[in-house]
Amino acid sequence: MPLIKVCEVTKNYRGGVGLVEALTNMNLQIAEGEFLALMGPSGSGKSTLLSILGGLNPPSSGKLIIDDIDVYSLPSERLADFRHEYVGFVFQQYQLIPYLTALENVMLPLAISSRSGREQRAMAQSVLEKVGLGSKSSRLPNQLSGGEQNRVAIARAIVNQPTIVFADEPTGSLDSKTAIELLELFQALNQDGLTIIMVTHNKENLEWVSRAVYIRDGILSLTPYEV
Template identity: 45%
Template sequence: MIRLESIRKSYKLGKEDVDVLKGIDLTINKGEFTAIMGPSGSGKSTIMNIIGCLDRPSSGDYFLNEKLVSEYDDKALARVRNQSIGFVFQQFQLLPRLNAWKNVELPMIYAGLKKKEREERAKEALEKVGLADRMYHLPNELSGGQKQRVAIARAIVNQPDLILADEPTGALDTKTSVQIMELFTMLNLEGTTIVMVTHEQEVAVYAQRQIHVRDGLLNRNEQVVMDEGERLQ
């Protein structure tokens, strides 16, 4: 599903170029649950942004479902983000004046779905994440875990092939983090590909595969692959 070939990314800092990614080669197959780990500044979030079509590589090729998306224009990238990728962020990114239902409905408005279908899908997504009784609550009326469930419902409502989760438990307590990771595991077992950035080993163990990034490079010696029995223990 995902193939990165010789991906490099640099940014201008004054008159100097700062290399963040220094030649990333990575393949993630459909249905995998992959955790990308590494210290702050290692490049893991930059990899996530490129996979999510939120940023472009300075050089190299990015293929998503065998299509070379690294050469798409902004309009095409926006379409990929809306139709093929669901995003879950550490700080939830919910609109404060919209209730849970309306927050989940937003991606479908951008996708051009009709009102009746939007309403049905939003309801189904919220039921799936266990928030059938919180549909009409505003974000400030929800706990952190409930906000993240709304964010996950929003991420899955357009039925994407891929979910990208950036530190999805970073703002949650331990018990709530476990509940959220169990929800991700359920979605993965149903066939959704998940790529998650985290610095927490106790979160990464839910993934089938752990990839470590250091100084803009993948550390091949630190890749960990777990079988289904190990990660569900």
């Protein structure tokens, strides 16, 4: 059985020229343990689909089923619990809190848990070590390189041991060497069993993933577009 099922998902927005259809009748199945790339040009609907998959943005019609849970049929409080349990996000701009250390940034998703402060610090330190930053846990974001900040963002995304990590253009602001190091880290996490869904427009990133799907003008395809 697939871990994720996108069933006839359409997303409409009301814009200045009327109703805009961002996604059109999408159907997609994603297996547990996949490293999937969502590929397409800017404005194609990739990030909209990612936000729907992550439980952040309800579709106008259709269903999202994750682990046999009809995600958008959940009441708002249960939906928040679902995201906390199942989902981690890595954003292109990292979204680290500048006045918190790397360790404190990674601890943020644990704040609503029932674990003690000591347990939370130990979990955060463990994932920082996993991403190669164990010795830099006391540094502020501005004391870290771009690649190191991205690793902190990844550590924050996985500290709750989620089922799925969503990454929105994670290599977009990185040089080629740092981007490769990041993709190697994602690949290692995927080989440990983590399901990863990555939005990208960079064809070079596809050599790291297990499968790619393609979006243009809100329409999904299993075969590449000329972009």
